[in-house]
Amino acid sequence: MAETYDFNAVERKWQAYWDAHHCFTAEAAHDKPKFYALVEFPYPSGAGMHVGHIKAYTSLEILSRKRRMQGYNVLFPMGFDSFGLPAENYAIKTNTHPHDITTANIEHFKDQMKRVGYSFDWTREIATSVPEYYKWTQWIFRKLYDHGLVFRAKTLVNYCPNCKVVLSNEDSQGGKCDVCHSDVIQLPKDVWYLKITAYADKLLEGLNDVDYPDAIKQQEVDWIGKSVGAFVNFKVKDIPEALEIYTTRCDTLYGVTFMVIAPEHPMLDKYRERIGNWDEVEAYRAACAKKTEFERTQLSKEKTGVRLQGFTTINPVSGKEIPVFIADYVMMGYGTGAIMAVPAHDQRDWEFAHKFGVDIIPVIEGGDIEKEAYTGDGRMINSDFLNAYDNKKDSIAAMLEYLGEHDLGRKGIQYKMKDWAFNRQRYWGEPIPLIHCPKCGTVGVPYEELPLRLPDVENFAPGTDGQSPLARIESFVNCTCPQCGGPAKRETDTMPQWAGSSWYYLRFIDPHNDKVFCDPEEMKYWMPVDWYNGGMEHVTRHLLYSRFWHHFLYDIGEVNTPEPYAKRTYQGLILGPDGDKMSKSKGNVVDPISVIDRLGADALRLYVMFMGDYMAATPWSEDSANGCKRFLDRVWRLQDMVKGEGYTDDEMRTKVNACIKKVSEDYERMKFNTAIAAMMSLVNDCYAKGSLTKDEFHTLLLLLYPVAPHISEELNERIGFAPLHHTAWPEYDPDALALNTVEYGVQVNGKIRARLKLPVGMEQKDIVDAALALGDVKPFIEGKTIRKTIVVKNIINLVVG
RNA sequence: GCGAUUGUGGUGGAACUGGCAUACACAACAGACUUAAAAUCUGUCGGGGAAACCUUGCGGGUUCGAAUCCCGCCAAUCGCACCA
Numbered sequence: 001m002a003e004t005y006d007f008n009a010v011e012r013k014w015q016a017y018w019d020a021h022h023c024f025t026a027e028a029a030h031d032k033p034k035f036y037a038l039v040e041f042p043y044p045s046g047a048g049m050h051v052g053h054i055k056a057y058t059s060l061e062i063l064s065r066k067r068r069m070q071g072y073n074v075l076f077p078m079g080f081d082s083f084g085l086p087a088e089n090y091a092i093k094t095n096t097h098p099h100d101i102t103t104a105n106i107e108h109f110k111d112q113m114k115r116v117g118y119s120f121d122w123t124r125e126i127a128t129s130v131p132e133y134y135k136w137t138q139w140i141f142r143k144l145y146d147h148g149l150v151f152r153a154k155t156l157v158n159y160c161p162n163c164k165v166v167l168s169n170e171d172s173q174g175g176k177c178d179v180c181h182s183d184v185i186q187l188p189k190d191v192w193y194l195k196i197t198a199y200a201d202k203l204l205e206g207l208n209d210v211d212y213p214d215a216i217k218q219q220e221v222d223w224i225g226k227s228v229g230a231f232v233n234f235k236v237k238d239i240p241e242a243l244e245i246y247t248t249r250c251d252t253l254y255g256v257t258f259m260v261i262a263p264e265h266p267m268l269d270k271y272r273e274r275i276g277n278w279d280e281v282e283a284y285r286a287a288c289a290k291k292t293e294f295e296r297t298q299l300s301k302e303k304t305g306v307r308l309q310g311f312t313t314i315n316p317v318s319g320k321e322i323p324v325f326i327a328d329y330v331m332m333g334y335g336t337g338a339i340m341a342v343p344a345h346d347q348r349d350w351e352f353a354h355k356f357g358v359d360i361i362p363v364i365e366g367g368d369i370e371k372e373a374y375t376g377d378g379r380m381i382n383s384d385f386l387n388a389y390d391n392k393k394d395s396i397a398a399m400l401e402y403l404g405e406h407d408l409g410r411k412g413i414q415y416k417m418k419d420w421a422f423n424r425q426r427y428w429g430e431p432i433p434l435i436h437c438p439k440c441g442t443v444g445v446p447y448e449e450l451p452l453r454l455p456d457v458e459n460f461a462p463g464t465d466g467q468s469p470l471a472r473i474e475s476f477v478n479c480t481c482p483q484c485g486g487p488a489k490r491e492t493d494t495m496p497q498w499a500g501s502s503w504y505y506l507r508f509i510d511p512h513n514d515k516v517f518c519d520p521e522e523m524k525y526w527m528p529v530d531w532y533n534g535g536m537e538h539v540t541r542h543l544l545y546s547r548f549w550h551h552f553l554y555d556i557g558e559v560n561t562p563e564p565y566a567k568r569t570y571q572g573l574i575l576g577p578d579g580d581k582m583s584k585s586k587g588n589v590v591d592p593i594s595v596i597d598r599l600g601a602d603a604l605r606l607y608v609m610f611m612g613d614y615m616a617a618t619p620w621s622e623d624s625a626n627g628c629k630r631f632l633d634r635v636w637r638l639q640d641m642v643k644g645e646g647y648t649d650d651e652m653r654t655k656v657n658a659c660i661k662k663v664s665e666d667y668e669r670m671k672f673n674t675a676i677a678a679m680m681s682l683v684n685d686c687y688a689k690g691s692l693t694k695d696e697f698h699t700l701l702l703l704l705y706p707v708a709p710h711i712s713e714e715l716n717e718r719i720g721f722a723p724l725h726h727t728a729w730p731e732y733d734p735d736a737l738a739l740n741t742v743e744y745g746v747q748v749n750g751k752i753r754a755r756l757k758l759p760v761g762m763e764q765k766d767i768v769d770a771a772l773a774l775g776d777v778k779p780f781i782e783g784k785t786i787r788k789t790i791v792v793k794n795i796i797n798l799v800v801g
Numbered sequence: 802g803c804g805a806u807u808g809u810g811g812u813g814g815a816a817c818u819g820g821c822a823u824a825c826a827c828a829a830c831a832g833a834c835u836u837a838a839a840a841u842c843u844g845u846c847g848g849g850g851a852a853a854c855c856u857u858g859c860g861g862g863u864u865c866g867a868a869u870c871c872c873g874c875c876a877a878u879c880g881c882a883c884c885a
Binding site: 214215219222225227229238245246247250262303329331334335339342346347348351414416537539540611612613615616621623624627628630631633634636637663669671674676677678681684718746750751755785788789790792793794795797799 | 802806807813817820821824826827840841842851865878879881883884885
């Protein structure tokens, strides 16, 4: 009898073995087929690993171990996204240095990952906050700058009053700060932008060439939000400048009864002396400015606005005079910040028109505009030359042509996605390599001076003046202009959290190179990433950002593929035992390391993969986790049941081969739960027989190894085989799966009534006769005529009446 | 409001292209072993029962046959949200 399973000893033993034999180091040679598996490197928070990390990493861990056995050269790297606000906030609170905290956290994370037994190639470990790494982040930024994709603009920006930083649109989704969840406010500020909108179309088109789930593609498409429409110029009465609007329905131009411009629209200030009710306008603008983004959406039902006195426009096609309002349902950040309102066919305009008593003129037939706006298709009416067009495609085309001929407007494209606000007024990030020279303007830090190192600072607190702590370091700020040699000042903002992760997959390929960010020959072999797994929450942040950088690097000839990731998958959340999202405040967080302490790393890995559909959210269950440990104990005890070699009998031969097929295929489809269920069934079969052969056991351990590598290696060694890591993945024998009998389900009128075992290859007529003769079938067909018989796969259906 | 995803036993979930619904686990119950408990092993386990029958959120439909396809509801989760 074997002793009870001591998972601590076994796991330590095999982790030491893998370490000593460098089992997971990607090979330098390029002669084998490659497999680049990537999981999102973590931000090294003080809390350590979360069970979510376990779920995110174990899937590709399984695939990586399997691929190595299948003869691939596998790159499965890990590193740390180590710049970021939490470390800085913690440093301010505890009066320590973010660098020290980050270093300690990285060590902690690494220890934890090693305890889980992950097969990461630690020789390629990177951290985004070390100068050898961020040198190249700055280098890419400089390239973006050289190619005109970095610009500075004073606009309304998202600002977190708690973190005291400007946020990108992606970082303030839902009107909340990504870091601290405070309400984000809109402030006019001078900030650096990356021109991601210039890549909107490439980011859209690129989705056609990659293997991403539809849910991910759809979210990116929606976020980019491409819309095709028209810009139309409306003459303003007694003013030489026209008011330009954007619309997707230029064919409804004859139905325009008023215009709306955003409260922040620049024409207001420009022509303020023309506006009779300026006091009223200013009061309204002040009220809008006070609202947070959150309030603006909460109040979305009730339309507000002010009609401008002495500022009216002329409808370019009908020549009618049209009143102009300001209202906050029109946003300055989309289109031109001004719209033509067609209340008959737009619900928002309809509501506004009702409240302010403006005319409603239908120009499309259909619906009941007394009740609500009609947004469907139909025949054009009240529209002069457009009358009688009966679908919007044709009427839009006709109007566009007319607008073009008369120089009144043009076709235009708009995106919901905005340019990427790229600076943070904080310390713990990559310094932006730009210099402000009073003579030359903005000048890039020369490439040979990179990395531009983050200087040491005593006080990390952000300035009350909205400036980065770096602004207080005179030795950093004051410099000479690389162009004219005169005195100049450095940019003191740093890059946002997402900068370093936008290209990290390239650095993993060649992490120690100090000449280039990645050797082109290495890149040619390893790129693209074959399989990238990560969280759904990164789809409109990191995933989009890194695709943007990669497309840019491709355009300037620095990388060899347009898209970085050939295939992307995501994991579903692990919910707390109560079915709610895990959170500290709810106290339902499960610590993976405490699970390892109790049940072992193999049991943790097994349970997380067994708990349900990989992409679905599933609650944690302590009982089920115990059950997985129990399964491993059952496998452990199989060592006392080993008898003989080869196959126990034909039945086991079939079962073992079916299991090889099922597990091999299910791992590839990320159906880890059913793969594990198949292995559990096989173990149950062995218990039912009371024995299994050495070879059967070996095969089972090969299949189990990617999920539970420690126990598998140990048992495999005990029955006398060479380490599984160096063994080829098993192939199933198709002959063993070819059955000589089929078990049919016999239906009468579609309802199952009996089961029938028959030899393979019988004539359909004989099969039906056998089914008709069954005692269980007789009562249902007696006295009735057989109208039709169907034999498909393993179903016999007798249709009677 | 728009978009995506999902709805199956007491629980987590299986069911690949329409073909034997509830695999595999958890929990529960019973038996064996034990002085006893735990552990382990072996059974039972959707409802109803003599059988028929009913059962994949609800109501229709297509089909020899529907958890799966179509139409109409309802509910939940996530994402976007006055995008002109």
